[in-house]
Amino acid sequence: MLWEELKESLIFLNNDEKCKKDILKKMGEALISEGYAQTTYVQALLRREQSFPTGLDIQGIGVAIPHTDPRHVKREGAALAVLKEPITFRHMEDEGIQVAVRLIFMLTVLDPEAHLKRLQCVLSIIQDAEVLRKLLTAREKKDIIRIIKTKEEAL
Amino acid sequence: MKKKVIVACGGAVATSTIAANKIMELCSEYDIDVEICQIRISEIESHLAGASLIVTTTKIKRDYGVPYVSGISFISGIGEAQTRETILAILKA
Numbered sequence: 001m002l003w004e005e006l007k008e009s010l011i012f013l014n015n016d017e018k019c020k021k022d023i024l025k026k027m028g029e030a031l032i033s034e035g036y037a038q039t040t041y042v043q044a045l046l047r048r049e050q051s052f053p054t055g056l057d058i059q060g061i062g063v064a065i066p067h068t069d070p071r072h073v074k075r076e077g078a079a080l081a082v083l084k085e086p087i088t089f090r091h092m093e094d095e096g097i098q099v100a101v102r103l104i105f106m107l108t109v110l111d112p113e114a115h116l117k118r119l120q121c122v123l124s125i126i127q128d129a130e131v132l133r134k135l136l137t138a139r140e141k142k143d144i145i146r147i148i149k150t151k152e153e154a155l
Numbered sequence: 156m157k158k159k160v161i162v163a164c165g166g167a168v169a170t171s172t173i174a175a176n177k178i179m180e181l182c183s184e185y186d187i188d189v190e191i192c193q194i195r196i197s198e199i200e201s202h203l204a205g206a207s208l209i210v211t212t213t214k215i216k217r218d219y220g221v222p223y224v225s226g227i228s229f230i231s232g233i234g235e236a237q238t239r240e241t242i243l244a245i246l247k248a
Contacts, residue, residue: 052165052196052213056231065230067169092170093227094214112172119173127232 002121003149005077009034011141012081012104020087021046024066027079027106036077036108044072045106055089055099059129061136062101064089065122073108076115078122080105080144082135102136125151157188158207158246162226163215167195170212174226178210181239187246208245 010030017023028042048068056063086100105122112119125131131151138144160178164171175193182189192202196211203219210226222245228234 048165056227058231058233065169069166070168092213092230093225107169109169112169116172116176119169120176123173123230123232 001149001152002078002118002125003145003152006080006145006148007034008141008145010077010079011144012079013138013141013144014084015081016084018085018087020049020089023081023083023087023104024049024106027081027104031077031079031106031108034077036073036075038072038074041068041072041108044068049089053090053092053095055091055097055101056126057091057099058126058132061103061129061132062086062089062099063103063105063126063132064099064101065092065105065107065126067107067109070110073110075108076110076118077108078105080135082138082144103132121152121155124155157190158182159190159192159205160246161192161194161199161202161206161209161221162211163194163196163199163209164212165196167193167198170226170230174210174212174229177226177229177235177239178242181242182246185243185247187243189246208242210242 031037045068049066054065081104083102086102089099089101091097134147162171162175171193175191206221209221209223212226228238
């Protein structure tokens, strides 16, 4: 279950980062220090986001799912950021479209076939606008874990 | 006859796995014999032979001369039913 892995050190709430690179770096470094990713992860992720952006618009809520190649990953994991102020990402389908992102789900993907359920679970969270709205109003990290747990248990 | 479907994303890892799985489920639901070729967008050209359909999660600008459907709805969940219908219409033709 995703919520069980979501340590408070992998949740970012009320951060002051104003630019995409800064927040992605901060989240990626947390995944590295928690043992989910190789030291090359952040640079690889930034490059991937540049060539293949991951912004999505879910009923007016901007979400991004940055990730990169398995060779920069140690094990399956996720970090989550809820942004006070939106940060502009480009859209996954059409890089010409800008998305004002409020929620970032950063993923370490090692073997998507073997962990398909996990990936599907992440998607079922980001596809649920009601859950996203709840995450946006969360005040504490434990609220975020609880919201995700509730959603996962209902799947 | 087996239909070959190319499913591609930036790295052939996360989003294409989701899209490929959705297409596989759809085809088994409608008894369509399908072969999924899950690759990177940069590899599409060398896998075109015999392909009936290309699905990508990132919009491709090139026309490969093969029917193309965006698979973004498999990721966003928005408009998925329409995408399924479009894919079915192409594969049943």
